Amino acid sequence: MRSSLERILLPVGVTSCFIALWHGLVLWSGSTIFPTPVDAFTGIVELMRHGVLLNYIVASLFRVSVGFLLAVLIGIPAGLFVGWFGRAFSAFNPLIQILRPISPIAWIPVAILWFGLSDLAPIFLIFLSSIFPILTATIAAVQNIQLVYLRAARNFHVHGLALFKKIILPATMPQIITGIRLALGIAWLVVVAAEMIAVNSGLGYLIIDARNAGKRYDLVVAGMILIGLIGLILDLAIRKLQQLDEVRWGFQSFAAR
């Protein structure tokens, strides 16, 4: 009982303190440009009335979905292949390790050069930002499969495609899901940056547009809050994957904490 009360009271309390502090600091500074929480909230209401907000949210989610799903569809098979075959790992891993630390933001000029000011540019950037966490997690997952599982499978004459379906895929799934979750978080970070430069719709565009068209910082912060809330919902949704029966074993210690 007490712990469930704590679970609600603690976060509500901390968040309320944060909002109160924000409010107080804006009043104390006497700023007429930076919004108070109330201004930001009315900003959200104004955006909703305006009608473009839903379109912008859909536009951002669409870009993230396409780029992210492409990364999942290519990243998981590629990662399984590179992780399983030692020769493929030696061949591809150095290239992956060089490309991986390049910020997706650095690819923005290249994306504009290749795809112009269209949806394809942010989709490409999302794809780039999600594929590396997925690749890295999948490769590590394959290489970490416990030898006993592979030996037990060999002992029962499970080879080839059956080995892949019955052992390799389920054994790696928890770690792959962790990679996917990380990738989606990064994708949501990157879509905002990409939309600030490469297109004229979406939540990122909303923010930069509100700033450029009359320093409407109430709308900037309103957009930021929406981005945070949608990001939270996306993460909660993907966390559901971790509760599937077949992968729960991989998250036991995490759940016990």
Place this chain on the structure above:
Amino acid sequence: MEGTSPPKILLRDLSMTFPGAMNGVPLPVFERVNLRVEEGEFVCIVGPSGCGKTTLLNVIAGFLKTTGGHVLIDGEEVLVPDHRRIFIFQECGVFPWLRVDENVGFGILHSPKENRRRIIRHYVEMVGLTGFEKAYPSELSGGMKQRVEIARALAANPDVLFMDEPFGALDYFTRLRMRAELVSIWEREKKTILFVTHDVEEAMQLADRVVVMSRRPATIRTIIEITLPRPRVLDAQEYIDMRNGIFEAMGLDHSGLGSASDAKKSSD
């Protein structure tokens, strides 16, 4: 008896050297191991930790290639693992992503559905896990997981079981019960069992014969036949004598003072 029927398992001058395991120096693990195991026999291999017992068992099972000598089972050279001989792992090889029933049925995926279900039910019951068929291994205790692995092995109807310290990670009382259950399963199913352990007491409880290995590079020190009827009484004089025989073969004084007095002598 010996020599009249063909042996189930025959090790002939079996040797294993890891090439350049340490700074390029070849590391001999075991040397010239000769052993004959009859059909339906329960043989324990004991030896000090790290002496190469596990490696030996892995070679016999076909998971590792030997660097010298031969492993013959039913007169055929063993080169790869075979589903007629199932290995039970120290680290627990039960698949955590499959439920208990799916794990037990893993070795008989190609059996007709009804038949498969019957076999699963039979062996789940034999190891005392009825009611836990739909549980995942992470919901089970260590002892229960080890039973799942034993049931999975038996369901595949192998004629040989290789067991590598299968009860090593269990608590004392669970270990005692698992030993008793293993003996009763073995008496019913008449499998040939090769069981590796560092626990002399465990070997004494289980085996027809105890093979005592030396320190690495391991060789067979001696083989002791345990003729006592099961279940074996721990404080019978014969039992104690045989156990002390194993301790002596392992180079340990049964009182545990042998090494201390040796050390004193050498310092004098």
